[in-house]
Amino acid sequence: MTDLKSKVEKVPKKYKEMGGRWLTSSIINDEVDPTCHPLGPNNKLVFAPGFVTGTRAPSSGRLSVGGKSPLTGGIKEANAGTPFSQMLARLDIKALIIEGKPKDDKFWVIKINKDGVNFEKADAYLGKGLYEAYPLAFDKYGKKVGIAGIGVSGEMKMTNAGVCFNDIDNRPSRYAGRGGLGAVMGSKGVKYIILDDNGTQPVKVQDNEMFNEGRKTLTNALLTNDGTKPGGMLNALGTAALVNVINEAGGLPTRNFSEGRFEGAAKISGEAIAEAVKTRGGAGRTGHPCHPGCVIGCSNVYPKKDGTEHVSCIEYESTWAFGANCGIDNLDEIAEMIWQCNDYGIDTIEAGGAIAVAMEGGLASFGDGKKAIELMKEIKKGSVLGRALGCGAETIGKVLGVSRVPSVKGQNMLAYEPRAIKGIGITYATSPMGADHTAGYTVGAEVLGLAGPMDPLDTDKGGLAKMLQDSTAFIDATGYCSFVTFATGDPDSFDALLQTVNGVLGTSWTVEDTGRIGNEIIEIERTFNKAAGFTEIDDRVPEFMKYEKLPPHNHVFDVSDDALDKVHG
Amino acid sequence: MIEIHFYGKLRKYSDQKSPLHESLIYLEVNKRDTIQSITNRLGIPSIEMSSCVFLNGEYSSLTRKVKDGDRLGLFPDNMLLLYRQHFKVEE
Numbered sequence: 001m002t003d004l005k006s007k008v009e010k011v012p013k014k015y016k017e018m019g020g021r022w023l024t025s026s027i028i029n030d031e032v033d034p035t036c037h038p039l040g041p042n043n044k045l046v047f048a049p050g051f052v053t054g055t056r057a058p059s060s061g062r063l064s065v066g067g068k069s070p071l072t073g074g075i076k077e078a079n080a081g082t083p084f085s086q087m088l089a090r091l092d093i094k095a096l097i098i099e100g101k102p103k104d105d106k107f108w109v110i111k112i113n114k115d116g117v118n119f120e121k122a123d124a125y126l127g128k129g130l131y132e133a134y135p136l137a138f139d140k141y142g143k144k145v146g147i148a149g150i151g152v153s154g155e156m157k158m159t160n161a162g163v164c165f166n167d168i169d170n171r172p173s174r175y176a177g178r179g180g181l182g183a184v185m186g187s188k189g190v191k192y193i194i195l196d197d198n199g200t201q202p203v204k205v206q207d208n209e210m211f212n213e214g215r216k217t218l219t220n221a222l223l224t225n226d227g228t229k230p231g232g233m234l235n236a237l238g239t240a241a242l243v244n245v246i247n248e249a250g251g252l253p254t255r256n257f258s259e260g261r262f263e264g265a266a267k268i269s270g271e272a273i274a275e276a277v278k279t280r281g282g283a284g285r286t287g288h289p290c291h292p293g294c295v296i297g298c299s300n301v302y303p304k305k306d307g308t309e310h311v312s313c314i315e316y317e318s319t320w321a322f323g324a325n326c327g328i329d330n331l332d333e334i335a336e337m338i339w340q341c342n343d344y345g346i347d348t349i350e351a352g353g354a355i356a357v358a359m360e361g362g363l364a365s366f367g368d369g370k371k372a373i374e375l376m377k378e379i380k381k382g383s384v385l386g387r388a389l390g391c392g393a394e395t396i397g398k399v400l401g402v403s404r405v406p407s408v409k410g411q412n413m414l415a416y417e418p419r420a421i422k423g424i425g426i427t428y429a430t431s432p433m434g435a436d437h438t439a440g441y442t443v444g445a446e447v448l449g450l451a452g453p454m455d456p457l458d459t460d461k462g463g464l465a466k467m468l469q470d471s472t473a474f475i476d477a478t479g480y481c482s483f484v485t486f487a488t489g490d491p492d493s494f495d496a497l498l499q500t501v502n503g504v505l506g507t508s509w510t511v512e513d514t515g516r517i518g519n520e521i522i523e524i525e526r527t528f529n530k531a532a533g534f535t536e537i538d539d540r541v542p543e544f545m546k547y548e549k550l551p552p553h554n555h556v557f558d559v560s561d562d563a564l565d566k567v568h569g
Numbered sequence: 570m571i572e573i574h575f576y577g578k579l580r581k582y583s584d585q586k587s588p589l590h591e592s593l594i595y596l597e598v599n600k601r602d603t604i605q606s607i608t609n610r611l612g613i614p615s616i617e618m619s620s621c622v623f624l625n626g627e628y629s630s631l632t633r634k635v636k637d638g639d640r641l642g643l644f645p646d647n648m649l650l651l652y653r654q655h656f657k658v659e660e
Contacts, residue, residue, distance in 0.1 A: 226619065226646055226647055226649060227647075227649050231647065232647050233647045233648055233649055236647060237577070237647070237648070241577075241647075241648050242651055244576050244577075244644075244648070245576075245621060245644060245648060245649075245650055245651075248574065248576075248623045248626065248642035248644075249623055249626055249627075249628065249650075249656070250626035251626075260626075261626075266588060266589055266590055266591060267589050269588070271576070271577060271588035272588055272589055274588070275587075275588050275589065416652065420626075421652065421655050421656070422655070423652070423654065423655030424652060424655055437652075441652075464654060464655075468654065486649075552626055553626060
């Protein structure tokens with residue numbers, strides 16, 4: 001972006017078989033000085049689709065965005081489900097790397113089609129909410145393009161600015177949200193990246209027969225599994241179905257991580273969202289997919305009382321962050337704040353965390369949704385308070401003198417309390433990404449079984465935590481949605497997933513290779529973080545969780561430092 | 570007496586069926602009762618339930634004994650526990 005020049009490079013042999021998070025983390029580790037300022041000229045921003053993105057593999061429309069995070073100060077991979085991912089793959093772009101920094105304050109649109117790259121002025125789109133700015137761009141460039149963009153928060157380089165992508169209906173609603181990569185994009189003067197895949201060829205598949213065999217088996221597994229099937233948990237109730245489950249387990253962080261059960265949980269759950277869609281009708285939807293080719297469809301469109309569209313979509317993490325974590329039990333208020341996040345270009349989890357910390361700091365009472373909405377408006381205004389809130393929970397916590405900030409490596413925790421669900425606390429503490437639940441995820445990870453039988457209380461050996469992080473890192477490289485792993489818990493279905501990958505790439509990977517690759521990804525990230533200045537001290541949960549008992553189970557986080565250090569060896 | 574919280578399609582087993590509130594019933598239990606004997610007594614076929622069963626907030630097997638004052642949470646076949654690997658099944 002220093003000279004507004006682009007170039008096309010042949011894929012180096014080293015990266016030939018990489019994709020998604022494997023590729024973004026490798027490029028960042030290879031090309032970015034770990035001690036650079038994340039908003040300076042030496043950071044880079046990398047967009048990479050997964051191995052099978054853009055093919056007929058089911059639920060595979062995801063891409064990774066990588067860089068040095070201004071929020072954590074370490075390496076970051078943020079992941080989004082969006083048609084943009086498939087267009088990037090069809091344009092035969094393995095990785096799109098943005099580097100340098102303009103000498104002035106101007107912002108640009110980077111337009112890419114099969115013929116090349118153009119830079120155009122972005123003035124018409126600046127300073128506006130994305131619900132206004134995205135339609136303007138679709139009007140200019142055509143309704144079938146893909147748009148990656150930043151909101152005003154990214155223009156102002158707030159450390160909670162995410163990278164926004166369009167959904168299948170062209171809403172600015174799918175985010176590579178965590179870690180402030182929108183601020184990195186803003187620091188490089190990029191407002192939009194617009195893809196036009198008109199006239200492109202389908203994504204190359206090396207072995208069609210193998211690919212199709214795997215695709216059919218995997219699709220069938222997804223269509224029959226209780227989690228992913230039509231009418232199953234994700235399709236009928238969305239990810240927010242988990243609100244009632246995790247609440248019953250006493251692990252739903254409430255009022256800035258002070259309790260594990262929320263009395264208003266039922267009112268903010270997936271069941272409540274489905275009920276509102278049913279009774280209000282109109283534009284309301286459940287079972288909404290985030291990209292073409294998804295057979296699960298876990299997203300939703302939440303309607304206002306009059307049936308008009310309020311926001312898409314209300315995820316588990318979002319309804320928790322603005323709901324239970326803020327003591328708010330009103331779905332309409334939660335929907336409004338999610339809309340604000342989409343409009344201003346920020347991550348809902350960190351934003352909800354910031355509001356909860358702001359409540360603890362006295363800017364509003366817990367449960368006061370109206371005041372929370374007013375506080376959020378400061379972010380769009382760019383007031384000093386807004387900028388502090390837009391930089392996330394740790395920043396606003398410092399500004400207000402709050403000692404109970406539930407973050408690891410500067411990133412706010414998620415909708416699972418570490419004191420109630422210790423294994424997730426281990427993931428929060430030891431993931432190179434900072435507090436991140438999707439880092440240690442794969443539901444079907446037992447099939448990998450590389451570390452032997454898994455005992456959930458085996459916290460001293462860290463085997464389970466490492467295996468989960470490694471297997472998730474592999475999935476993050478494939479382009480598959482994490483949720484396909486609901487259906488890959490048995491060896492045949494997991495093999496089918498591998499067949500699709502091997503079919504596309506022409507590789508012969510086995511289950512063991514997925515563990516090897518996952519481990520390589522994590523090691524690359526830890527290498528970067530270490531050079532960036534991270535030590536074991538950064539692989540810890542916040543101090544207060546070690547002595548403050550969390551109701552209803554009244555546990556503290558008592559996993560030893562030694563056990564945490566053993567996770568990665 | 571124990572309190573039983575129903576979720577999703579299982580709310581039909583309580584009088585309060587709206588998903589916006591607690592679908593809760595109270596039940597007398599005896600010394601020999603387990604989670605399974607209670608669901609049998611209530612006439613809930615196993616096919617309607619998922620393995621997502623919580624007793625006092627602990628992920629539990631159906632053979633686990635219940636006692637006065639306990640809280641039981643029952644989820645239907647299409648509501649699952651994510652991160653199941655992190656939960657030890659209490660017997």
